[in-house]
Amino acid sequence: MKHISIGGLQVSRIGLGAMSMSGYYNVGMGSDAESIRTIHRALDLGVTHFDTAEIYGPYINEELVGRAIKGRRDQIVLATKFGLFSHAGGGPGVLDSSPANIRAAVDGSLKRLGTDHIDLYYQHRVDPKTPIEDTIGTLVDLIAAGKVRYIGLSEAGPATIRRAHAVHPVAALQTEYSLWTRDPEAELLPLLRELGIGFVPYSPLGHGFLTGEIRSPEQLSDDDWRKTNPRFSGENFRRNLRIVDEVKAVAAEVNATPAQIALAWLLAQGDDIAPIPGTKRVARVEENIAADQLHLSAEQIERLNNLAPAVGERHDAGNMAVIDR
Structure with a gap:
């Protein structure tokens, strides 16, 4: 597994997002035991970058990750998030x-994760009620106390990023980015490169859509949150299948899976990009990590660059409302 620097923090080029291990996708499927095996397999394959948040569950995802990394803490870069739970x-x-709230959150996360420090601590969503300068100032205090090593932002807009970075260097921005969510390319990526901030794309497989295995909304259980996502609904779903079909065509050319093509395309966008595909399956983590060895031709990358944009907003109205623009 190759490693890169995101804002000075060395991480495996492909990480592992843990959110799906605690509900959200086909709630009730899988088990904690399988999730822990998945984390252990990722570690064995060279993944060092693991991502969770206090809101996942809430709390139970951090507890799960804490159990999984016990005895192996020194092998990993541990990221978690605050700010979507008011204490x-x-x-x-x-x-x-x-x-x-940040002080309450960090102490809870440290306890659940079974560690004395968090390597990368993200503000999960920008809080319009609290100046970003005050938030970053508090995080600087946590760095001084040894509880946090690096600071991250999630779904922050350009103006907020600049203001935060002026107080203390921001190591990473986490935002959705994939073959069907290209928005960051316009403003965010150039800004991050100007400031030396790493980019951690979440949902690099389009919430599973880009795997090519979901061909109908009926395949999703009623309690799967994707049922509320506009891109998984009605005519939007049908039109978005065209994206998957083109990804499948490229996959067939190089004897890979659609998921591996989607990840390989993302990795080809720069050495400052460290995606965190989420899964709770050993087989899936093996498949995703193999994308690190996949080479796409310039012509294949160009074809993927020119895919039609996804139809529909990337989140429902409520979730879009709390994204900083």
């Missing part, structure tokens, strides 16, 4: 990046 009574889904 002052608001609870899950309430934006809160006030200094008091």
Whole structure:
């Protein structure tokens, strides 16, 4: 596994997102035991970058990751997030990046993860009620206390990134980026490269759509959150299958899977990009990591670059409303 630097932090070029291990996708499928085996297999294959958040569950995903990395903490770069859970009574889904909330959040995450420090600590969503300068200032205090090593932002807009970076270097931005979500290319990627900030794309497989295995919304269980995603709905779903079909065609040319093509395309976009595909299956983590060895020709990359954009917003209205622009 190749390694790259994101804002000075060395990580495996492909990481592992843990969110799907605690619900969200086909809720109820899989087990904690299988998820822990998946984390261990990723470690064995050279993955060092693992991503979770206090809101996943909430809490239970961090607890799961904590159990999985016990005894192997020194092998990994551990990332988690705060700010989508208010500890002052608001609870899950309430934006809160006030200094008091961050201090409560970090202590809870450290305990659940079974560690004395977090390598990369992200603000999960920008809190319009708290100046970003105050949020970053609190994180700087946590660095001084040894609880946090590097600072990250998730779904932050260009102006917020500049203001945050002026207080203390931001190591990484986490935002959705894939063959069907190309938005970051216009403003975000140039800005990150100007400032020396690494890019951690989440959902690099389009929430599973780019694997080519979901051909109908009916394949998703009723409690799968993707049922609320506009791109998985009705006519949008049918039109978006054209993207998958082109990815499949490229995959057939190089004897790879569509998921591997989607990841290889993303890796080809730059040495400062470290995607975190999520899975709770050993076979899937093996498949994803193999993309690190895949080479696409210039012509194949150009074909993929020119795919028709996905139809529909990338999140439902409620989730889009809390994304900083």
